[in-house]
Amino acid sequence: MGKTDFLSPKAIANRIKSKGLQKLRWYCQMCQKQCRDENGFKCHCMSESHQRQLLLASEDPQQFMDYFSEEFRNDFLELLRRRFGTKRVHNNIVYNEYISHREHIHMNATQWETLTDFTKWLGREGFCKVDETPKGWYIQYIDRDPETIRRQQEQEKKKKQDLDDEEKTARFIEEQVRRGLEGKEQGEPVYTELNRENEEEKVVFNLCKGASTSTASHSKASALGSSALKEAGAAPTVKRKEMPQNSEKEKRKKKKTALDEIMEFEEEKKKSSRTDHWLQPEIVVKIITKKLGEKYHKKKAVVKEVIDKYTAVVKVIDSGDKLKLDQTHLETVIPAPGKKVLVLNGGYRGNEATLESIHEKKFSATILIETGPLKGRKVEGIPYEDISKLA
Numbered sequence: 001m002g003k004t005d006f007l008s009p010k011a012i013a014n015r016i017k018s019k020g021l022q023k024l025r026w027y028c029q030m031c032q033k034q035c036r037d038e039n040g041f042k043c044h045c046m047s048e049s050h051q052r053q054l055l056l057a058s059e060d061p062q063q064f065m066d067y068f069s070e071e072f073r074n075d076f077l078e079l080l081r082r083r084f085g086t087k088r089v090h091n092n093i094v095y096n097e098y099i100s101h102r103e104h105i106h107m108n109a110t111q112w113e114t115l116t117d118f119t120k121w122l123g124r125e126g127f128c129k130v131d132e133t134p135k136g137w138y139i140q141y142i143d144r145d146p147e148t149i150r151r152q153q154e155q156e157k158k159k160k161q162d163l164d165d166e167e168k169t170a171r172f173i174e175e176q177v178r179r180g181l182e183g184k185e186q187g188e189p190v191y192t193e194l195n196r197e198n199e200e201e202k203v204v205f206n207l208c209k210g211a212s213t214s215t216a217s218h219s220k221a222s223a224l225g226s227s228a229l230k231e232a233g234a235a236p237t238v239k240r241k242e243m244p245q246n247s248e249k250e251k252r253k254k255k256k257t258a259l260d261e262i263m264e265f266e267e268e269k270k271k272s273s274r275t276d277h278w279l280q281p282e283i284v285v286k287i288i289t290k291k292l293g294e295k296y297h298k299k300k301a302v303v304k305e306v307i308d309k310y311t312a313v314v315k316v317i318d319s320g321d322k323l324k325l326d327q328t329h330l331e332t333v334i335p336a337p338g339k340k341v342l343v344l345n346g347g348y349r350g351n352e353a354t355l356e357s358i359h360e361k362k363f364s365a366t367i368l369i370e371t372g373p374l375k376g377r378k379v380e381g382i383p384y385e386d387i388s389k390l391a
């Protein structure tokens with residue numbers, strides 16, 4: 001067995017040593033060869049095969065650079081699409097996963113010098129949505145596949161239909177409440193006690209269907225004494241007064257309970273529709289990050305623009321400076337009672353409201369909805385982070 005055979009000890013040792021990633025400065029992209037040390041890279045550069053590759057590259061260097069750049073871009077975007085989809089992710093996370101493959105195209109052979117330049121180029125060309133934060137650059141893949149676009153349109157259509165159904169349900173509930181209130185305003189029967197104006201007058205109870213009374217009934221009624229008349233008169237009075245009232249209260253109670261169940265069901269449905277982003281234009285927020293220095297810490301600002309749901313361009317109220325911040329570096333502002341606020345999360349998201357009261361121990365507030373199909377509804381116990389002062 002020769003020294004250069006595949007199963008020779010030296011060949012096996014070389015394969016073990018070359019396993020995994022090596023230093024980038026000892027990699028030749030033209031020959032696609034990774035050297036283990038500086039001496040090996042120097043010997044490779046002096047080899048005949050490397051010189052031939054250099055002669056080929058010198059004839060049209062731009063063609064080779066464009067080829068490597070295109071391969072690098074395609075592989076990077078394919079990894080981003082398959083691994084992360086349309087999620088917002090840090091560019092370094094994607095790049096580290098990309099270079100873990102040993103045969104990847106190295107960035108020093110492309111037209112981009114740094115990962116930041118490549119990220120900016122992806123944003124300019126429309127391949128991804130990019131935004132800069134204090135933690136670095138974040139990218140989000142834009143999927144333009146026809147099947148994906150069709151699926152997104154179907155989801156938006158279904159979401160719009162669900163919203164229409166919610167509005168119809170809200171209108172139906174309001175109509176039921178209005179009818180119930182109108183029924184309460186109608187005149188109710190008034191019950192009075194059964195009193196005799198003249199003690200000597202005979203009291204006759206007609207238990208027959210006909211209009212006339214029998215002689216036996218007259219004789220029995222005349223035989224009753226004054227005490228018996230009072231007891232007989234008091235008993236039907238109680239029945240006539242209490243029985244209808246109790247039945248009426250039970251009916252109202254049943255009707256009110258059914259309405260309360262519908263309202264509670266709708267409230268639970270509204271509370272369940274929450275999202276992890278809350279930024280909205282034209283609201284007042286407070287800067288809580290200390291990375292920008294004491295100049296902007298705890299300062300109030302107005303949101304002028306929302307980028308990709310999680311990032312906002314804010315204008316500081318005191319100085320007028322404009323900053324681009326992530327939502328984790330901002331918090332909502334609760335005004336004094338009576339001021340206008342905007343609901344940022346939950347079922348009432350996007351509706352304007354009036355702040356009625358603040359519950360400091362529960363970190364919540366009570367608001368009155370001013371816009372939308374549920375205008376006029378009073379909502380209690382809404383958390384501080386779900387509302388913010390309007391600019």
